[in-house]
Amino acid sequence: MSNGAAGRYYVGLDVGGTTMKAAVVDDNGRPLTEPVALPTRPERGQEAGLETMCETIRQAIAAARLSLEAITAIGVATPGLMDIRAGVILDPPNLKPWKNVPVREHIRKVFGKPTAYQNDANAAAYGEFWVGAARGCRSMVLFTLGTGVGGGIIIDNRIIEGEHSHGGELGHLRIALPEQGRLCGCGARGCLEAHASATAVVRRTREALAAWRGPTRLRDYYTATDAELTTRVIFDLAESGDALALQIVDETAYYLALGATAVIAVVDPEMIVFGGGMAEAGEGFRARIDAYVRRFGLPYPSRQVRIALAELGADAGVIGAAGCARQLILGDGRI
Amino acid sequence: MSNGAAGRYYVGLDVGGTTMKAAVVDDNGRPLTEPVALPTRPERGQEAGLETMCETIRQAIAAARLSLEAITAIGVATPGLMDIRAGVILDPPNLKPWKNVPVREHIRKVFGKPTAYQNDANAAAYGEFWVGAARGCRSMVLFTLGTGVGGGIIIDNRIIEGEHSHGGELGHLRIALPEQGRLCGCGARGCLEAHASATAVVRRTREALAAWRGPTRLRDYYTATDAELTTRVIFDLAESGDALALQIVDETAYYLALGATAVIAVVDPEMIVFGGGMAEAGEGFRARIDAYVRRFGLPYPSRQVRIALAELGADAGVIGAAGCARQLILGDGRI
Numbered sequence: 030m031s032n033g034a035a036g037r038y039y040v041g042l043d044v045g046g047t048t049m050k051a052a053v054v055d056d057n058g059r060p061l062t063e064p065v066a067l068p069t070r071p072e073r074g075q076e077a078g079l080e081t082m083c084e085t086i087r088q089a090i091a092a093a094r095l096s097l098e099a100i101t102a103i104g105v106a107t108p109g110l111m112d113i114r115a116g117v118i119l120d121p122p123n124l125k126p127w128k129n130v131p132v133r134e135h136i137r138k139v140f141g142k143p144t145a146y147q148n149d150a151n152a153a154a155y156g157e158f159w160v161g162a163a164r165g166c167r168s169m170v171l172f173t174l175g176t177g178v179g180g181g182i183i184i185d186n187r188i189i190e191g192e193h194s195h196g197g198e199l200g201h202l203r204i205a206l207p208e209q210g211r212l213c214g215c216g217a218r219g220c221l222e223a224h225a226s227a228t229a230v231v232r233r234t235r236e237a238l239a240a241w242r243g244p245t246r247l248r249d250y251y252t253a254t255d256a257e258l259t260t261r262v263i264f265d266l267a268e269s270g271d272a273l274a275l276q277i278v279d280e281t282a283y284y285l286a287l288g289a290t291a292v293i294a295v296v297d298p299e300m301i302v303f304g305g306g307m308a309e310a311g312e313g314f315r316a317r318i319d320a321y322v323r324r325f326g327l328p329y330p331s332r333q334v335r336i337a338l339a340e341l342g343a344d345a346g347v348i349g350a351a352g353c354a355r356q357l358i359l360g361d362g363r364i
Numbered sequence: 365m366s367n368g369a370a371g372r373y374y375v376g377l378d379v380g381g382t383t384m385k386a387a388v389v390d391d392n393g394r395p396l397t398e399p400v401a402l403p404t405r406p407e408r409g410q411e412a413g414l415e416t417m418c419e420t421i422r423q424a425i426a427a428a429r430l431s432l433e434a435i436t437a438i439g440v441a442t443p444g445l446m447d448i449r450a451g452v453i454l455d456p457p458n459l460k461p462w463k464n465v466p467v468r469e470h471i472r473k474v475f476g477k478p479t480a481y482q483n484d485a486n487a488a489a490y491g492e493f494w495v496g497a498a499r500g501c502r503s504m505v506l507f508t509l510g511t512g513v514g515g516g517i518i519i520d521n522r523i524i525e526g527e528h529s530h531g532g533e534l535g536h537l538r539i540a541l542p543e544q545g546r547l548c549g550c551g552a553r554g555c556l557e558a559h560a561s562a563t564a565v566v567r568r569t570r571e572a573l574a575a576w577r578g579p580t581r582l583r584d585y586y587t588a589t590d591a592e593l594t595t596r597v598i599f600d601l602a603e604s605g606d607a608l609a610l611q612i613v614d615e616t617a618y619y620l621a622l623g624a625t626a627v628i629a630v631v632d633p634e635m636i637v638f639g640g641g642m643a644e645a646g647e648g649f650r651a652r653i654d655a656y657v658r659r660f661g662l663p664y665p666s667r668q669v670r671i672a673l674a675e676l677g678a679d680a681g682v683i684g685a686a687g688c689a690r691q692l693i694l695g696d697g698r699i
Contacts, residue, residue, distance in 0.1 A: 191632025195665040297526025
């Protein structure tokens with residue numbers, strides 16, 4: 030395979046707390062291979078971490094049977110805290126003990142290629158914007174549903190990075206008054222994440238089970254450790270008609286819709302996309318969110334906004350990081 | 365006065381439900397005169413309305429002792445509903461019975477000048493961004509406090525217009541769960557506007573008075589019509605130490621801060637500006653909002669965001685509309 034008529038090749042690297050993944054992506058947003066993955070092992074320190082990043086990039090290029098010369102640019106995505114403009118990882122909770130790691134400059138020097146740097150959720154959003162659920166849209170907002178709730182916002186091919194690299198921190202949208210909402214990991218009460226992350230869904234299920242008098246198969250999974258009570262189980266039981274599971278799923282859709290109505294009031298996007306683990310619950314879940322958005326959102330934009338599920342799955346971050354590299358080369362004006 | 369070395373002149377026109385105002389503004393954002401003002405009289409129909417707009421622009425140019433030749437471009441701001449991209453007033457509640465009024469095209473044809481069109485709150489935000497409280501900032505969010513709560517968002521010299529012209533509709537940020545919040549004019553519950561607009565402040569004061577057992581001078585203003593119980597009275601009494609008035613003002617600051625923490629989670633701006641009537645309450649009010657933002661916002665960006673009061677007063681819309689005209693000429697890149 031060579032750098033043919035299709036144009037340029039980019040490497041997208043998505044660094045997570047457990048694993049980092051990379052793939053070569055072409056000008057049309059197609060990964061040439063499955064992403065290669067290496068363990069992040071943050072506890073081994075940031076020097077080792079930077080070397081693992083480089084090794085993951087090298088293996089991705091090799092997996093694509095390309096040489097470094099064929100690569101036009103590299104995009105790296107990492108979880109916060111970070112300084113996106115400076116290209117530096119600051120002090121992210123899931124990459125301890127890393128601090129002030131000059132990622133962009135290091136990668137740029139090692140490979141001698143233009144290097145883009147971005148927040149991981151922003152990169153995932155950019156992937157969905159470029160070639161996923163929101164391709165062809167002018168503006169979109171992604172909610173990523175997992176242990177926490179993350180987000181990313183793209184308007185006119187620009188990522189809303191924020192002045193302090195906290196643009197699109199949608200898990201910390203407030204959906205309830207502090208005195209009434211649930212306690213969030215950030216220290217505040219009433220954050221969307223405290224109500225609608227996978228962790229929060231399991232916690233709400235345990236609480237509801239304690240008070241539930243009717244029949245429910247959820248009791249079979251109610252153990253001391255939560256090891257068996259997962260969002261997957263809860264969503265599957267809801268699908269099969271379990272009343273309590275259905276109630277939990279419906280409430281989750283309601284909370285997410287309230288978060289969506291807030292982003293509608295702030296940026297009024299063309300499309301809102303839900304990605305991450307829970308989004309695999311499928312069309313029924315999407316339809317519930319959709320209905321609540323139209324019921325509780327500002328009428329005019331809420332009637333028109335499109336609510337969709339993400340399409341790129343776990344590869345969104347890698348593809349989006351490559352898209353950021355491509356954007357660095359092409360400029361904001363082109364998509 | 366002539367089109368001298370200072371550069372170009374722009375007309376800014378700000379159309380409100382009661383009055384429309386216009387002034388000629390120079391390249392540095394300085395109005396050459398006080399704005400001229402004519403009654404809008406929407407009930408006379410949209411043809412008459414368009415003619416009044418043209419007349420206001422003509423009078424503004426005459427007031428500045430300029431001829432039309434000296435004008436480089438015109439900016440027009442109107443209240444929603446509107447289609448910003450199309451340059452059309454759709455169906456705004458406070459301009460009834462106007463419908464589908466092609467404002468931008470009409471003004472452009474009559475005067476033969478490049479014409480920008482913008483939402484009024486967005487224009488006010490752009491004014492504060494260009495030459496007001498947020499001059500020199502990269503990104504800012506304006507909350508305008510009046511009968512309702514409006515807003516505007518500027519990032520990197522671009523207004524966040526929204527896909528359906530509803531970007532920055534910050535009055536409809538939800539700060540409480542629908543089942544717990546106050547009923548808003550939009551039909552939903554828990555909107556910021558339902559808790560913190562001037563109307564809401566007076567309503568909350570009446571409710572609090574009914575339950576208040578201690579002394580308060582607010583009782584002197586408690587009449588059947590609310591005619592004497594205004595936010596001005598409430599804020600002045602708070603300033604003088606009245607306990608109930610102080611409680612109302614503090615709660616208002618709290619609600620506004622919750623709105624501010626939502627925009628921090630979404631766009632993470634460099635500065636948040638509070639403008640409109642209530643903002644004249646001054647530094648004490650600002651400091652209360654500031655403290656609540658730092659207490660309830662996502663810690664990292666909330667510690668750094670700057671909270672300020674607007675500086676351009678009632679002229680922000682006129683100056684901002686002229687700024688939008690200037691931006692049309694210079695492009696997004698320059699400020």
